[in-house]
Amino acid sequence: MEQQTQKRGGLKIVREFKAPKTLVFDAFASPEAFGEWWGPAGSQLSVQHFDFRAGGSTHYKMEGNGHEMWGLFQYKNIRRADLLEFVNSFADAEGNIITSPFPMDFPLEVFNQITLEEKNGITTLTIQGHPVNATPAQEETYFSIMENMQQGFSGTFDKLDAYLEKVQG
Template sequence: MEEQTEKKAGLKIVREFKAPKTLVFDAFASPDAFAQWWGPAGSRLTVESFDFKPGGKTHYKMDGNGHVMWGLFQYKNIQRADLLEFINSFADADGNIITSPFPMDFPLEVLNKITLEENEGITTLTIQGRPINATPAQEDTYFSIMDSMQQGFGGTFDQLEAYLEKSQAQ
């Protein structure tokens, strides 16, 4: 029973940043900012298209360690400085959703919800993710690599923290 509860809850990461929540939100809302911190540590991100609005899409390329991967965000709900909901997928160079470039049966779509709360200049970012429109096998794969996803987002959020520090120092 406990395992089922964990599966339904999906991925949840909470991270604090010493920055106003408008600055944290804007790091997602600007293609130039987004390119400076999103993605695996050590990769270079190129934004191919950026339409930051409900129903809009962002298509990006990540280069790192001799590999090229493409990603796609499909924005569902955006409430300035408070909430961002999007579907994240692997994509091809044309922005079409594709299977994972890794040898696993990973879901084609992952719904992510990011909330931001600020208290005395500290912004708490909470991201929750879960597969949608996935087969049971794809869901099992997703939940089997939760630790790896925690580490991946940890590296990405380390880059966000460095971006925010640099932005506030200017």
């Protein structure tokens, strides 16, 4: 497992999974699968709305450690088993984009690109992200918490790994 950060290029994490890339991709493509593993360790996710297509969106509630927060994915480009591009935002219960629930000036929108490549039954997932439509202060906040974001994604991808092991039996 390799994790990398590119300071001004945004977040980049590379992770390998012992599963075919179609199975990894499908973990993002259904509300049942997505709800089972998305989010940092210790969190529970419930999907409120799921429209997995370019131009569609997913609205979800995440609960953990006595806190509740909402998120929104706005899908930009989807190429089955190869590519997923979406803008991620914090949201309210109605699905409106809101400021971060944390005491920081975080960007309202973060663009994420996930690519999947398979070799010998091992899928390499690469996620890259960067703020969009952000103020300089919001960009500075984003880049200042790269290590925290990597830890969050590490826990999320650990949950994806466990999910993939379970569905492969």
